[in-house]
Amino acid sequence: MSRHVLVPIDGSDPARAALEFACEEVPDAQLTLLYVVDPMADYSRQRAFPGYTDEDxxxxxxxxxxxxxxxxxxxxxxxxxxxxxxxxxxxxxxxxEYADDADVDRIVIGSHGRKGSARVLLGSVAEQVVRRSRVPVTVVRGSDGA
Structure with a gap:
């Protein structure tokens, strides 16, 4: 039985589905909700808006x-x-890294379920986590519109 479950959160439908799944499937576990600020997430803002700084x-x-x-x-x-x-x-x-450092027993992560060239071009955080995790990973698909 999982005692400490990590649920990466990004505000997407798949992430919400993963959180719902974790709450229902492992109700007695400690849940850690992790949001990762990606420094490259809005890199284009710096190019589009003169004066927009890293601190902004x-x-x-x-x-x-x-x-x-x-x-x-x-x-x-x-x-x-x-x-x-x-x-x-x-x-x-x-x-x-967080999962290793925090002694997590399981990761429950949402996935958009992209296929083919979209997955290759955009990459998949869930896929990378599944391939490299030292603990079991449950991937939860979001709604078809996600």
Whole structure:
């Protein structure tokens, strides 16, 4: 039985589906909701808006992450043991490092379920986590519209 479950959260439908799954399937586990601020997420903003700085971007992304973590925490049952964490870095690597450092027993992660060239071109955080994780990973698909 999993005692400590990591649920990476990014505000997407698949991430919400993963959180719902974790709450239902392992209700007695400690849940850690992890939001990763990706420094490259809004790189184009710096090119599009003269004067937009790295500090502006990190501030915006931190605020977004805090809001997503807060709303995700509120979606958990009242009796759940939930911790929220915001980290900076490349998402897959940061998720895996956190799982190792925090002695996580299981990762429950959402996936958009992209196929073919979309998966190759865009990459898949869930796929990288599955391939490199030292602990079991459950991948939860979001709705078809995700």
């Amino acid at each position: 971007e990190y501030g915006t992304e931190r605020e977004k992450g805090d809001a997503i973590l807060a709303s995700s925490h509120e979606a958990c049952p009242d009796d759940a043991t939930v911790e929220t964490v915001l980290e900076h870095g490349e998402p897959a690597r940061t998720i895996l």
